[in-house]
Amino acid sequence: MAEPAVRTTGRTGRLVILVAVVAALVAAGVGVGLWRGWFADPSVSDAPRARAGTVETVVGDLAAPWGLAFLPDGSALVTERDTRRILRVSGTTAREVARIDEAAPAGEGGLLGIAVSPDYAQDRWVYVYYTAAEDNRIARLRLGERPEPLLTGIPRGSRTHNGGRLAFGPDGMLYAGTGDAGQRDASQDRDSLAGKILRMTRDGRPAPGNPFGSLVYSYGHRNVQGLGWDAAGTMYASEFGQNHYDELNRISAGGNYGWPEVEGDSDDSRYVAPIATWGTDEASPSGIAVVGDRVWLACLRGQRLYRIGAGGQDPEALLTDEYGRLRHVAAAPDGSLWVLTSNRDGRGSPNDGDDRILRLVP
Structure with missing residues (x-):
């Protein structure tokens, strides 16, 4: 948008600017739910x-750990984003x-991301999500063997918005969170794998009962x-906003969460409203854990761990600015609770011993 030719000041001038901005956004086809959020407060602040x-x-001295999954013996598998390594953490x-x-x-x-088969003791399968040269992929492998791709063609962003979390749900199906890969409109295209939560069988096929087949x-x-x-089996997901x-x-199955028409809350009944919203400088939530009636969110830019009620109530901030960026x-x-730091991911300020896995006993 070009700068106005005449500079206006004062209350009247600000109103003129606001009206002009809104008119330009409407003319450009920007959804009301998106621009209205510029003037509203997030539900969680301070x-x-x-x-x-x-x-x-x-353990410490890791390099941008990203995913974590526990094995039946209590040890953990951890991925490092940039080294391409899977580590097994046992003891220290x-x-x-x-x-x-x-x-x-x-x-x-x-x-x-990484996930361990619910039947690992019998089948030994480990599932990983990774960015390949042309796309994002989900594969499975037995440790020590080559990975077997199950799902290819998830759009890859040039530098950002690749999603990547994997988790088995209580229904035994494998779920994956994907990013819009910088292709905003793909999120609303149900034929695209970008900007979605996917649900699949253990061999990568559409799970029975999926809303769109x-x-x-x-x-x-x-x-x-x-x-x-x-x-109770209710599913939760964290999501990065753009600017607000x-x-x-x-x-919920078949839910439309609004991007790119809506960022944050909206009065538009076509889109599912979030339980809670944050300003991006206080959150940038990556991995989450649900324990009892509380959701825990590991935050990157916000450099803190949130604990919030499953209905969005009673938020609290833990570890604020103590360990840097938190990935999962x-x-x-x-x-x-195990927490992964992410200070060696190119955006943090690593200290001696970074990156590390923290063990927190609430």
Whole structure:
């Protein structure tokens, strides 16, 4: 938009500018739900700080860890985005157990999410989401063997918006969060895999009961990197906003979450409204964990760990500015929470010992 030829000042001038901006947005076809959010406050702002309980470092000196999944013996598998390594963390030791050579790290892409088969003791399958040279992919492998691609063709962003979280739901199906890959309109296109939450069988096929008969479970997402379920089976997802609002959403089959027509809340009944919103400088939520009736969100730009009620109530901020950027949080078998830092991802300021896995006992 070009600058106005005449500079206006004062209340009348500001009103003129506001009217002109709104008129230009409407003329450009921008949804009301998107521009109205510029003038509204997020539902979570200046959340009170809370004590984190006991925090200890499990392992350190990692390189941009991204995904984490626990094995039946209580050890954990951790992905490193840029090294393409899968590490096995047992006790206070991390060792490489696999490397995904096909991954092509660039920007936010690389080796991303990881999930362990619910029947791992019998089938030994581990699932990974990674950015390849031309697309994002989901593959499965047995540790020590080559990965077997199950789903290819998930659009890849040149540097950003690759999504990447993988998780098995309580229904035994595999879910994946994808990004819009910088192709905004793809999020509303149900024939595209970009800007979606996907639901699939363990061999990568559309899961029975999916709302559109395809892999797509929900759509209208910008960049989903957090997936979780409560004890009743309700699904939650975190989402990166663009300039104004990050979101926590309750996910329903076939739901349209609005992007790019809406960022944050909206009065438009076509779109599912978020449970909670944050300003992007206070959040940028990546991985989430749901424990009891609380959702935990690991935040990158916000450099804190949020704890919030499953209805968006009673938010609290933990670890604020203590460990830098936080990529993921996961509930461990022993009842603790494991948190991955992300200070060596090209956007952080690493300290000695970064990156690390923290163990938090609330």
